Amino acid sequence: DLTHGTTGERPPLDLPSSSAAAETFLVQFSRWAMACEFQIYLTAQHPPHAPEAAMAALDLIERLEDQMTVFRPDSEISRINRQAAMSPVEVEPQLLKLLGEGVALFHETEHAFDVTAGPLSKVWGFHRRQGRLPPADELAAALACVGSDKLHLDPQAGTIAFALGGMEINLGAIGKGYALDRAAERLTGRDVGNFLIHGGRSSVLARGARIPWAAEDNPWLIGIGNPLRPQMDLGNIALCDQALSTSGGRTQSFHHEGQRYGHILDPRTGQPATGVVSVTVVCDSAATADALSTALYVLGPERTEAFCRRRTDVAVLLATEGHGAGQLQTHAWNFRPGVWRPHRQGT
Template sequence: MACQFEIYFSAAQYPAGTEWASAALDLVEQLEEQLSVYRPQSQLSEINRSAGRRAVPVEPWLFGLLRQAQTISAQTHGAFDMTTGPLSRAWGFCARSGPDPVDHDGADQASAVRPAPRDRTRPGRRVPGAAQLSSALARVGSERLQLDEQTDSIRFLTPGMEINVHGIGKGYALDRCAALLRSAGMQDFLMHGGQSSVVAAGSHPALPGRGWAVGIRHPLCPDRRLAELLLRDRALGTSGSGTQFFRHRGAEYGHLIDPRTGYPAKGVYSVTVLARTAAEADALATALYVLGPEGARQHCATHPHRAMLMVGPGPQEGAVTLHQHGLTANDWRQLADPTAE
């Protein structure tokens, strides 16, 4: 998952909390061994090697994750898809990125949005030709996956397909860790993966009954917080292309690719989603980024347990526009003028 995971809790409230937190972090490493496509021995790598030829049995927890990813793909009309590997390769976005920088003020706040856009042009990133893009698109689509619930197995219905759970895996790991901590009797904690995925249970000791405060950075001014969200027994996921993109002939192309068109999504700086589980929030943050303001609003309107805060370009240079749906006055507050200084 290529990022740092951290857990916050009150040691006074949970004397054995450190032991359980260590167990949770050990679980993250175990899940990395299973989910990483960069480890040849992982179960995901085995699926990608073999599922084009035969049905591959899958560990039950992982099968549940694949089923959840396929369901979210259908709910978002393909805006989220775990089979976009051929498209990422066509655009040159397959090189593994390093961990996100961690920048916490303390246990009561966690930054959930990456820093302002920087030019991350790297060798190998390119605009693919029409034939290459068409070939990649022919191998993309969760509807081309056969998931058999009777045998907990997966098979690719189209040759050359591959799956990657990078858009939902961190959230899944957080959900598994949260279940472990809750089983130990811990009801008040916050855990994040790379700052962009957060799960919060109960409340911070300084905010009894209110939850945990999570800050949203201004996408154009990373030293300023644009908004603050309060999470209580809820999860958060954020997606954006601020640190993974390249420029070509004056145009900017980000790493979040629309699986339906094969081109990088545009017109949004970041999307933060609040949902019941971290896996759900993770996947939806990518999907709503791809769908854009109106599509995201329509999705949230038909799924009332999901909420979002989208940050897009403002009416003039240096400004941003906030789009929110499903958030109440108790869920969030704006901290900064949306115009960058």
Template sequence: MALSPHSRRDFLNPKTLGRLAATLTGGELAPPQSEGAGEGWLYKFRREAMATRFEILIEVIDADLAPVARAGLDRIDRLEAQLTVYRDTSEVCGLNRSAFEAEVAVEAGLFELLGLSRALWEETEGCFDVAVHPLLVAWGVFKGPRRTPSPEEIAAALEVSGMDKVVLNPERRSVRFSRPGVGINFGAIGKGYALDRVAEEVRAGGLEHFLLHGGHSSVLARGSSTWEAGWLVTVVDPTNWDHPVAKVRLSNEALSTSSERLETLLAGETSHVLDPRTGRPLEGDLFSVTVKTPSAARAEGLSTAFLVMGLDKTLEYCKKHPDVGVLAVRRSPQTDGVEMVHAGIPEHSLEALL
């Protein structure tokens, strides 16, 4: 998903990014949706962090709160410094180094994120797992180059992977690893967590209506835009970024998409997504999964898990969790094209385009 130059409410494919005439740095006025529109002007603020781009969109009538929006984006820099596995000074790197040798007390927000990650791991029967850093190292996902490890290397990485080897102590707000070599990596949930924290900060500063996105794959909306109820987000066909498959209206909700890479789908190559249960590339039936739920962190984590779980188990999960909606894109059994399957998203919030 990416920002469209034609509709400031919509998220479209990454190809359209290159067509944007102006980059949005310290805060820039974006034009209305269409020529002659009397409303719909927005301010946008951008921050590069977590190897991606974060943006917050606020209404022009809230221009006096622009410092609040910028301060909210500052929070992302602090979160990256805490959560990244690419800086030895981060709290997560310190945890990975020390949590087998001794119990490690962690910051409250980090402990909350670990608790959410454990809950998602349990709910998805291991299809979502942040304790997979050894597997990411084995496959060259961490720092590269990408490689195919031997069966013995995969088995060795699996021995020290998995949330079952992470012990959380709520009373001490501490973490302990049950085996040496275990490692945490929040790559599949960190952007969503950052969006949730930024939203908390800017709302505390007085902003009530805004749209946040991180990496054009996770979106969080609060309140409404001035010209309609909620904020409209467009989901695209992962095999053709120029073709939207649905529009979803968000208000006080988040949306996150996980998908196979376009080159993987077009070439029929091995998936770039690892199944944390097997340590091997995913062999699933889904091209992309978009999840709608109140929390951006939960939406991002579940979109990753559902891609691994497959359609049937995903639909079962949504039946048990009414606050979770899903929109899945897969190859059509009847044609060479794609089809969309959705559940848990109210009709008034969804416009199917397939």
């Protein structure tokens, strides 16, 4: 249970449900990990060894959960959280690289993404899905322990250290995407070129084509759900050799004195982020998409637009509440022509 309630809005995948399914997919593999269902879809004309490779990819996701979860005392992240305030802790190389990427994203997103925000999630009760309004002193104490600039990474020694006690790392906002990236590497390393993987339907990675033998381009179509009207989609995103992540604060929240408090917290203030309904990010890395969908939800429309001017390789769909009840206003940046396909009611 890595993310434990930190998944975003659920964008329903556009998966075939008719007899065409037999022509499009031959095998679907599923595994429960990180508090959600991971699925791998292979095209019908896959290599003979592809099913074995898919199972190996799911096995890898399970091992990554064992490494990254904060809910098991014997995980590597739990060991880091216990020891890194006392002395530098040696870290597995790929995990150390991920932590370094997290620190880089912390700086790139104006501190809106922060792998050290775990104390805030705990004090708000979202850590165990028991949301509550925290006392001011508890919130202040938790906020004092947050900040990726307080992490000391030493790539040469392969270690991490915390600047002060009470800090902890939680990879819930980047871990699923990282697992998808690693699983995709496992599949492509076995010469499996056409597949789709998702974790909880909020993090998605696609390689190759959905129908590789079709004469025309045939990307994987990902339906982006309307969080205010679950029976409707905002539109589809055509995904090819990229990853996608959606975050929204309505999947886990609580009400207090008539006000709703969502689980996506601004690590700079310790307060739930407001003003955005959902954010979908498309880019080359699933881990980056995962982290940015959370960060841009925190930053809001204006700062997201500024971010997208700097990072033209990142496409973003951001939804805010419209003027009418149940209405959404969508903002799209950096999508190539034909990739974002809005439905009429979603614009």
